[in-house]
Amino acid sequence: MNLSKSDVLHVARLSALALSEAEVDRIAGELSAILNYVEGLSSVDLSGIPAEEGSRLPTALAEDLPVQSLSTDWALAGAPDRSGPFFQVPRILEEGR
Amino acid sequence: MxxxxxxxxxxxxxxxxxxxxxxxxxxxxxxxxxxxxxxxxxxxxxxxxxxxxxxxxxxxxxxxxxxxxxxxxxxxxxxxxxxxxxxxxxxxxxxxxxxxxxxxxxxxxxxxxxxxxxxxxxxxxxxxxxxxxxxxxxxxxxxxxxxxxxxxxxxxxxxxxxxxxxxxxxxxxxxxxxxxxxxxxxxxxxxxxxxxxxxxxxxxxxxxxxxxxxxxxxxxxxxxxxxxxxxxxxxxxxxxxxxxxxxxxxxxxxxxxxxxxxxxxxxxxxxxxxxxxxxxxxxxxxxxxxxxxxxxxxxxPHSAYGINVYYLVATSEASSNLSRFDGVRYGFRVKNPADLRTMYEETRDAGFGDEVKRRILLGTFALSAGYQEAFYRKARKVQxxxxxxxxxxxxxxxxxxxxxxxxxxxxxxxxxxxxxxxxxxxxxxxxxxxxxxxxxxxxxxxxxxxxxxxxxxxxxxxxxxxxxxxxxxxxxxYPMPLPEVHAGHPTVKGPGDRG
Known part of the structure; x- marks a missing residue:
């Protein structure tokens, strides 16, 4: 299948990626070529075939033991911006709301 | 070596x-x-x-x-x-x-x-x-x-x-x-x-x-x-x-x-x-x-479809795994973003290279509403x-x-x-x-x-x-000869090819 520019913009929004106009054009072509290739899967008869589930083993569970959690400073040490014990990001709510 | x-x-x-x-x-x-x-x-x-x-x-x-x-x-x-x-x-x-x-x-x-x-x-x-x-x-x-x-x-x-x-x-x-x-x-x-x-x-x-x-x-x-x-x-x-x-x-x-x-x-x-x-x-x-x-x-017989399956399964998982890079907790963040959404989108656009963006987009598409059955689920079956x-x-x-x-x-x-x-x-x-x-x-x-x-x-x-x-x-x-590497201009020793 071929992706249009608006398809790419929709997926870019879902992916939280701002794409430039030039990127959108180029990527629409590249993704269409890849999708047309992977669509070769359509020629496989899949009636009654279960999807791969990865490991057949039961889910391994961690022991339920109390452990030290991350300290605030540890968690914030790499943050591009912080305010006291918090990650700081641009304002989400407008003033007065 | x-x-x-x-x-x-x-x-x-x-x-x-x-x-x-x-x-x-x-x-x-x-x-x-x-x-x-x-x-x-x-x-x-x-x-x-x-x-x-x-x-x-x-x-x-x-x-x-x-x-x-x-x-x-x-x-x-x-x-x-x-x-x-x-x-x-x-x-x-x-x-x-x-x-x-x-x-x-x-x-x-x-x-x-x-x-x-x-x-x-x-x-x-x-x-x-x-x-x-x-x-x-x-x-x-x-x-x-x-x-x-x-x-x-x-x-x-x-x-x-x-x-x-x-x-x-x-x-x-x-x-x-x-x-x-x-x-x-x-x-x-x-x-x-x-x-x-x-x-x-x-x-x-x-x-x-x-x-x-x-x-x-x-x-x-x-x-x-x-x-x-x-x-x-x-x-x-x-x-x-x-x-x-x-x-x-x-x-x-x-x-x-x-x-x-x-x-x-x-x-x-x-x-x-x-x-x-x-x-x-x-x-x-x-x-x-x-x-x-x-x-x-x-x-x-189904190995012929390996690349097809891989580029749906791997990109789908990558699109999810790489969502953690959002400019909030660590790493790069664009300067002075207008709002939170813009900060995410511009940080990721400037921070990721072309191939990574391509794979995030492909994986997001393969998992998106209306396409998951035709792409991701089908790939998992062939897998x-x-x-x-x-x-x-x-x-x-x-x-x-x-x-x-x-x-x-x-x-x-x-x-x-x-x-x-x-x-x-x-x-x-x-x-x-x-x-x-x-x-x-x-x-x-x-x-x-x-x-x-x-x-x-x-x-x-x-x-x-x-x-x-x-x-x-x-x-x-197959005893391997060694590559001869020099600072500035790596060169290769005689190939030692045995015909």
Whole structure:
């Protein structure tokens, strides 16, 4: 299948990626070529075939033991911006709301 | 691979214990060789400034208490998507600018606890997405055999480091061939273990159901010891096996070439394979027959769809895993974004390179409403058929032999304009990841242009020990010459091609 520019913009929004106009054009072509290739899967008869589930083993569970959690400073040490014990990001709510 | 001190891990341990050399001398040798050659090879993204100090401390401990592991004092390098506390982890991406790891990957921690010394962190395709290191935000690594050729990828820096003798052993990660293809391109041994053999904790996730960590080395026995050291249950990765990693040593010791049934998927030796690689592989098959191995024809009918399945499953998982890079908790953030949404979108647009964006978009599309059934679910069904084909084949053989790569190391820029042609370099390796199987690449000499050729062995789950023993037999048939690397202008010694 071929992706249009608006398809790419929709997926870019879902992916939280701002794409430039030039990127959108180029990527629409590249993704269409890849999708047309992977669509070769359509020629496989899949009636009654279960999807791969990865490991057949039961889910391994961690022991339920109390452990030290991350300290605030540890968690914030790499943050591009912080305010006291918090990650700081641009304002989400407008003033007065 | 060669160095003035030792030719294997076992020899290192012997020389160290008999005080033929000190750990510090060895560490200094590799460090200064790296400092000399790295500017031209671009193999390391960061060096451990504390390495020589650590070597000195280990020498002191050795004098007091002796050493209880061959890895005590052994210098290694690790791919820069493996975390090590106090060191940068870049994943060769701008988006991790300034990031310093605050934990150590289990695989690395286990080697460190035995006394290994990490000399540096190696270059890769951004977030391990690529087959040439050309997707690194810090420029590609060079192939030590020929500086106009790629070293393969994504673990190209780790493979080139061992080939150029900057470290005797390195770690990489393999999601679709990222250890085995660069091993083939650089003329070293590289193994991807069974899914679950080695903890992925501290490996920056690309495709969680396919990623595995593994070593590059000059010999099969060194790789075996590294797997045993790193393997086994880890409470930080719930997919790790309870099996004893020591089983690999027992299998290694018990394997005989004359009792081995080698599965041959004949179709993979046909169309699409470079003629000089085919020639080498056919010679190998004959040589193995001469050593008493028996060829068994196998068919893997659904392997033809490996690339299709991979680029849906791996990108879907990547689109989810890479959502954590949002400019909030660590790494790069654009300056003065207008609002939160813009901050996410512009940080990710500026921070990720083209291939990473392509894969995030493809994976997001494959999982999006209306397309999940037609793309992602269908891929997972075909994946189960690929696994079933292998399990049936292993009823009749011990290991399957294929080429590692369809082409010799290609030139820089040759495939960057066409993502799909780059994806096809993984055509022989990708199915082992999809089926969770162990697989390795072992050098089988050079092609007509003096470039390394690799043979690829895939085994049933948990058969690493046997695969490595078979690789050791193969290595004995193909003593590899060494690339001659010079600072400034890497050149290649006479190809030593045997016709």
């Amino acid at each position: 060669s160095n003035p001190f030792f030719s294997s891990l076992a020899e290192f341990a012997k020389g160290r214990d008999s005080r033929k050399f000190t750990i510090e001398e060895v560490a200094r040798y590799f460090m200064s060789r790296t400092e000399q050659l790295n500017p031209s090879l671009n193999v390391c993204l960061s060096l451990n400034e504390n390495a020589i100090n650590r070597a000195r401390q280990l020498d002191a401990r050795l004098a007091r208490n002796g050493a209880d592991s061959p890895f005590f004092g052994y210098p290694i390098m690790i791919k820069d998507n493996l975390e090590m506390e106090g060191f940068p982890t870049t994943c060769a991406s701008k988006i991790l600018e300034g990031y310093i790891s605050r934990r150590t990957a289990t695989s690395v921690a286990r080697l460190l606890s035995l006394g290994a010394i990490v000399l540096g962190k190696t270059n890769l395709d951004e977030f391990a997405m690529g087959s040439s290191t050309e997707n690194s935000a810090f420029g590609p690594s060079k192939n030590p055999w020929n500086p106009t050729r790629v070293p393969g990828g994504s673990s190209g820096g780790s493979a080139a480091a061992v080939a150029a003798g900057l470290a005797p052993l390195s770690l990489g990660s393999d999601t679709g061939g990222s250890i085995r293809q660069p091993a083939a391109f650089c003329g070293v041994l590289g193994i991807k273990p069974t899914y679950g053999r080695i903890s992925r904790s501290g490996l920056v996730a690309f495709s969680s159901s396919l990623d595995q960590i593994g070593p590059f080395s000059g010999s099969a026995s060194d790789a075996l010891e590294a797997l045993v050291a790193m393997g086994g249950r880890d409470s930080l990765d719930m997919t790790t096996t309870e099996r004893d990693p020591g089983e690999m040593r027992r299998d290694f010791a018990a394997t005989r070439m004359e009792e081995t049934q080698i599965g041959i998927p004949e179709v993979l030796f046909g169309e699409g394979l470079d003629p000089s690689i085919r020639k080498r592989l056919l010679e190998l098959r004959e040589a193995l027959g001469g050593k008493g191995a028996r060829e068994v024809p196998v068919t893997l 189960s058929l690929i696994r079933k084909d292998f399990m049936e084949a292993f009823q009749h053989c011990d290991a399957i032999l294929t080429p590692t790569s369809p082409t010799p190391p290609f030139a820089f820029g040759e495939k960057t304009g066409d993502p799909l042609s780059m994806y096809l370099s993984d055509v022989y390796t990708i199915t082992a990841n999809l089926a969770g199987l162990p697989a390795l690449s072992v050098p089988v000499g050079l092609d007509g242009q003096g470039l390394p050729v690799g043979a690829h062995l895939i085994g049933p789950p948990w058969s690493e020990g046997r695969l490595l023993k078979l690789a050791e037999f193969i290595s004995a048939l």
